[in-house]
Amino acid sequence: MSRKMKNQVLKGLTIERIASEGKCVSHHEGKVVFVSQVAPGDVVDVRVTKGRSSYLEGEVIQIHQYSPDRSDPFCSHFGVCGGCKWQHISYPLQLNYKRQQVIDQFQRIAKVPIPEVKPILGASESTYYRNKLDFTFSSNRWLTSEEIASGEEFERNALGFHVPKRFDKIVDISHCYLQGGISNEVRNKLRDYALTKGFSFYDLIQQQGLLRNLIIRSTLSGQTMVIVQFGEENPEAIRDVMAFLQGEFPEITSLLYIINQKKNETFHDLEVHTFAGKPYIEEEMEGLVFRVGPKSFYQTNPAQAHRLYQVARDFAGLTGEEVVYDLYTGTGTIANYVAKHAKQVIGIEYVEEAIIDAKINAEVNGLENTLFYAGDMKDLLNEDFISRHAAPDVVITDPPRAGMHEDVVRMLLKLAAPKIVYVSCNPATQARDVALLSSAYEVAAVQPVDMFPQTYHVENVVLLTKKDSA
Numbered sequence: 001m002s003r004k005m006k007n008q009v010l011k012g013l014t015i016e017r018i019a020s021e022g023k024c025v026s027h028h029e030g031k032v033v034f035v036s037q038v039a040p041g042d043v044v045d046v047r048v049t050k051g052r053s054s055y056l057e058g059e060v061i062q063i064h065q066y067s068p069d070r071s072d073p074f075c076s077h078f079g080v081c082g083g084c085k086w087q088h089i090s091y092p093l094q095l096n097y098k099r100q101q102v103i104d105q106f107q108r109i110a111k112v113p114i115p116e117v118k119p120i121l122g123a124s125e126s127t128y129y130r131n132k133l134d135f136t137f138s139s140n141r142w143l144t145s146e147e148i149a150s151g152e153e154f155e156r157n158a159l160g161f162h163v164p165k166r167f168d169k170i171v172d173i174s175h176c177y178l179q180g181g182i183s184n185e186v187r188n189k190l191r192d193y194a195l196t197k198g199f200s201f202y203d204l205i206q207q208q209g210l211l212r213n214l215i216i217r218s219t220l221s222g223q224t225m226v227i228v229q230f231g232e233e234n235p236e237a238i239r240d241v242m243a244f245l246q247g248e249f250p251e252i253t254s255l256l257y258i259i260n261q262k263k264n265e266t267f268h269d270l271e272v273h274t275f276a277g278k279p280y281i282e283e284e285m286e287g288l289v290f291r292v293g294p295k296s297f298y299q300t301n302p303a304q305a306h307r308l309y310q311v312a313r314d315f316a317g318l319t320g321e322e323v324v325y326d327l328y329t330g331t332g333t334i335a336n337y338v339a340k341h342a343k344q345v346i347g348i349e350y351v352e353e354a355i356i357d358a359k360i361n362a363e364v365n366g367l368e369n370t371l372f373y374a375g376d377m378k379d380l381l382n383e384d385f386i387s388r389h390a391a392p393d394v395v396i397t398d399p400p401r402a403g404m405h406e407d408v409v410r411m412l413l414k415l416a417a418p419k420i421v422y423v424s425c426n427p428a429t430q431a432r433d434v435a436l437l438s439s440a441y442e443v444a445a446v447q448p449v450d451m452f453p454q455t456y457h458v459e460n461v462v463l464l465t466k467k468d469s470a
Contacts, residue, residue, distance in 0.1 A: 033057070033058055036085075041066075071087065075087060080163065083454075095120050095122045102458060129178070137194075140203070159191040186252075210231060296357050312421050313338050323346070332370065421464075424460050424461075
C-alpha cells in the first residue's frame with residue numbers, strides 16, 4: 001500500500017519538528033512523513049519519493065506558508081552540492097535542535113539518568129569556519145534541470161563538490177562559504193587556468209585525466225597549504241600547474257602535489273612532493289604549536305576545537321598530579337593540550353602516521369610527559385599494557401563516529417579510572433557506550449558544542465564519574 005503512494009502529492013502538510021539527520025517531520029493519515037529542506041512551521045505540498053509501512057519520505061514541490069524560523073539561504077549552490085543543508089533554518093533554531101538531539105539520544109538509547117544538559121556552545125562564526133576543504137576535478141559537471149531544458153551547450157569540466165549519492169557528478173563551485181582566506185580565489189583561478197591551457201579534468205568513470213583533486217588547508221594565523229592531486233605522471237604539465245599557483249599566490253605557505261593513479265583519492269600511502277614552502281603548516285592554541293601535515297588530522301573548525309578541548313580539560317579537573325590516558329588520540333592534539341596540567345599523558349591511536357605527528361608536536365612544544373603508541377585500541381589496551389604503565393586517574397576518549405569497540409569499553413570497566421571524559425561527534429553511539437559503562441559510571445555533566453554550523457552534526461562532551469559502589 002505505502003509503496004503505491006510513491007509520486008503521490010500530499011497537500012497542505014504542516015512541518016512539525018526537526019528529526020534525525022536534519023530531516024523534518026510531518027504526518028499524513030497517521031504516518032510519519034520525513035521531508036528535507038523545510039523548517040518547522042512551513043506549510044507545504046510534498047511529493048512522496050519513498051513509501052514504507054511505517055513512514056513516508058518526500059520532497060517539497062510547493063511552499064504555501066513560510067516558517068518564521070526560516071532564513072534565506074546565502075549560497076547559490078544550496079540544495080545541490082549537499083553541504084550546509086541548514087542554511088534555510090535560523091542559527092538559534094539550529095542550536096536548539098542540536099542540544100535537543102543530545103537529550104533525545106540519551107533518553108532513547110542510553111536510558112540512564114543525566115543532569116540538565118548545558119546550553120550548547122554555539123560558534124561565533126557560522127560561515128567561513130572550516131580549515132580544510134577537498135575539491136574534485138571532473139569532466140562531467142552536474143547540469144541543473146534548467147540548463148538541460150535550455151538545450152544549450154555548457155562547459156562540462158568542473159571543480160567542486162560531489163552531488164549527494166552521485167560519485168560521478170560534480171557541482172562546479174563558484175563561491176563556498178565554508179572556508180575563508182584565499183580558498184575561493186585559488187580554486188577559481190586554478191580552474192580557469194586549467195581550462196585556458198586545455199589540461200584534462202579527471203574522468204571519474206574512466207578514471208583518467210591530469211587534474212584530479214585540490215585540497216586547501218588553512219590556519220587561524222593565516223598560513224595556507226595547497227595540495228594538488230594529479231591523475232597522470234606528466235612532469236611538464238605538473239610543473240606548469242604548480243608554478244602557476246606559486247606565482248599567482250606567493251602567500252601559500254606549503255605548496256604540495258601528489259601523483260595518484262589509484263582508483264580512489266586517498267593518498268595516505270602515496271608520496272607527497274613539496275613544490276614550494278614547508279611540508280606543513282602550523283596552528284597555535286594557548287601558546288602551543290601544532291604542526292599540520294598533508295596527512296594529518298586536525299579538527300576542521302579550529303576556533304570551536306579550542307572551546308571543545310577547554311571543556312574536556314575542565315571536565316577532567318586536572319591538578320598536575322594525574323595520569324591521563326587519551327584514547328583515539330589522533331595527532332595528539334588533546335593529549336598535548338592537557339599535558340601541562342597533568343603528571344603524564346599516554347596517547348593511543350590506530351594510525352601510525354598520526355602518532356608520528358603527535359610525537360613531533362610534543363617535541364616542538366617541549367613536552368616531556370607524553371607517551372604515544374600506535375595500534376588497534378582493542379588489541380593494544382590490554383592487561384600487559386596496563387601492567388607496564390601507571391593506572392589512569394582520568395581517561396579521555398574521542399572515538400570516530402562508530403564509537404568505541406566493546407572490548408575497549410570492557411577494558412575501561414577494568415581500568416576503573418575515577419573519571420572518563422567522553423568526546424563524541426555522534427551522540428547516538430556515545431549514548432550506546434555510556435549505557436555499557438553505566439554499571440560502574442554515572443553521568444556527571446553533558447556539554448554539547450557546535451562544530452559545524454549550517455549542518456545537523458553536533459559534538460558532545462560527557463563527564464562520567466565512578467560510582468561509589470562500583
